[in-house]
Amino acid sequence: MSKHIAIIGGGYLGFGLAKSLDDSAEVTLIEPRSHFVHASAMIRxxxxxxxxxxxxxPYDNLLKNGQVxxxxxxxxxxxxxxxxxxxTVKADYIIVATGSSNAMPFKPDGDDIEGLRQAHQRIHAQLRAAKSVGIVGAGAVGTELAGEIAHAMPDKKITLITDADRLFPTMPRKLGKALAGKLQDAGVTLLLGKRAANLQSLTEPYAGSLKLSDGTEHMFDLIFPALGSRAHSGLLESLPGAQKxxxxxxxxxxxxxxxxxPNVFAAGDVADAGxxxxxxxxxxxxxxxSATLKxxxxxKSLNDMKPYKPWGPKAPILVPLGxxxxxxxLGLFTAGDxxxxxxxxxxxxxxxxxxxxxxx
Ligand SMILES: Cc1cc2nc3c(=O)[nH]c(=O)nc-3n(C[C@H](O)[C@H](O)[C@H](O)COP(=O)(O)OP(=O)(O)OC[C@H]3O[C@@H](n4cnc5c(N)ncnc54)[C@H](O)[C@@H]3O)c2cc1C
Known part of the structure; x- marks a missing residue:
């Protein structure tokens, strides 16, 4: 008799896993949103x-046998x-892939896809009207956003602010150096080693001034907070032995x-697997x-199968600027345009x- 697998969260991990197991088990994917949100495109x-x-x-056509x-x-x-x-969904194996949230308009607030569409319209209109744009946080999202705006709207005065003293400080030096050079070529001002002391919102763009840790104050027509993702770990926290x-x-x-x-797994952003x-x-x-569940x-018993091995320092990263x-x-070298x-x-x-x- 085939086993029942419940997957919670239809993000990258959850939808992909559901699809890969659709022919081998009775799969139920539990997801409150009507649509998958493809984050990589949400910056452009x-x-x-x-x-x-x-x-x-839309999730409508995802599974042939299982259900969403x-x-x-x-x-x-x-x-x-x-x-x-x-x-109640009964399951032999449960996989928690509830992911993470980020600021508007990069990810929806909860399940609200229509709200995300409206936020996009509003923020795009604010961006078109703005002359000066501040971006706080220079991880992949902040850096890409600076590059996208500089490419598509070259008349904007863009400032990218980070408390790190270089871009992508945990990656090989060449990557951050090359990206910083290209952003500066495109007219972006980089304020490195400076922390924004008075961010009014961590969740959506707004107009206002930023006080920086060096004592300077900067007015912007639009400030985008881009300070990273926070995992949705509520379901896991109360499980026996769970550790944040x-x-x-x-x-x-x-x-x-x-x-x-033993039958509950977690993966994707919510799980710290290294x-x-x-x-x-x-x-x-x-x-x-997928192979382990099969x-x-x-x-087979888990001990007969290989444990998961995280990427480690060679994890690739792709950072387009438009x-x-x-x-x-790319793991061994830094690639260009x-x-x-x-x-x-x-x-x-x-x-x-x-x-x-x-x-x-
Ligand atoms: C703007 C942006 C751009 C990015 N671009 C890239 C990129 O180009 N390359 C890259 O490698 N990474 C990128 N990332 C990171 C990437 O988006 C995440 O690592 C990825 O989304 C994690 O996938 P996930 O499946 O763990 O979770 P998510 O994609 O966050 O999906 C989680 C799903 O779980 C659902 N959920 C949450 N709680 C529950 C619940 N209680 N019950 C049922 N369902 C629930 C949510 O509705 C959601 O659909 C980007 C992130 C952002 C914010």
Whole structure:
């Protein structure tokens, strides 16, 4: 008899895992949003809202055999998942892939896809009207946003602010140096080593002034907070033995289990398995988890299978600055405009994800 697998969260990890197990088990994917949100494209949609329809992809055609339940999981135990409508989904294995939130307009607030569309319209209009733009946080999102705006709207005065003393300080030096040079070429002002002391919102753009840690004050027509993601770990926190790590994530063991419950797994942004909070990390965890669950269903024990091995310092990263320029670290070397454009900048994986979700 085939086993029942409940997957909570239809982000990169959850939808991909559901699809990979659709022929091998009875899969239920629990996801409250009507559409998958393709994060990689959500930065360019701020300057080009016509891309939004391609970046928001309905779940309707995802599974052939299993089901996508439009619901929010409220609790889990070893036997299954309780939903916000009171229903219980019984499962032999449960995978928690509830991901993370980020500021508007990069990810929706909760389940509200329509609210995300409206926020996009509003913020795009504010951006068009703005002369000066401040971006606080120079991780991948802040850096890409500066590059996208500089490319699409070269008349804007853009300032990128970070408390780190260089871009991408944990990556090989060449990557941050090359990106900083290209941003400066495009007219972006970089304020490095400075912390914004009075951010009024961590969740959406606003007009105002920023006081920096060096005592200076800067007025902007629009300030984008881009300070990183926070994991949705509420479901995992109360499980026996669960331990929080940074950014609200929960630690997992070498077989991606967040607690002492042997049949509950966690992966993607919510799980601290030693990887960053990236799609690249999910793309390594997904085949491992899929193969491990298939092994368990075939009667193997976890100890007979290889534990998960995170990327480590060689994790790749692709940072386009608009559709033409950018740099990437590809594990062994830092690539420039051509490879970054071909691998990501040109179409931001839009075709790939629309195809993976079987959009008609
Ligand atoms: C603007 C932006 C651009 C990015 N670009 C890149 C990039 O180009 N490359 C890269 O490697 N990384 C990128 N990232 C990081 C990437 O988006 C995340 O690592 C990725 O989304 C994590 O996937 P996930 O499946 O763990 O979670 P998510 O994609 O966050 O999905 C989690 C899902 O779980 C659902 N959920 C939450 N709680 C519940 C619940 N209780 N019940 C049921 N469902 C629930 C949510 O509705 C959501 O659909 C980007 C991030 C942002 C913000």
């Amino acid at each position: 949609t701020v300057v080009d809202p016509s891309l939004l329809d391609q970046a928001l992809i 339940l439009r619901a929010r999981a409220m609790g889990i135990d070893a036997r299954g998942v309780t939903l916000d409508n009171g229903q 790590s940074t950014a609200n994530r929960v630690k997992v063991d070498a077989w991606m289990r967040p607690s002492s419950l 990887d960053g909070m990236t799609i690249i990390a999910s793309s390594r965890q997904l085949p491992w988890l 092994g368990l269903m075939a009667g 559709p033409k320029r950018g740099n990437s670290f 051509f490879l970054t454009r071909k691998l990501k900048g040109e179409d931001l994986f839009l075709k790939r994800y629309n195809k993976l979700l079987n959009r008609g």
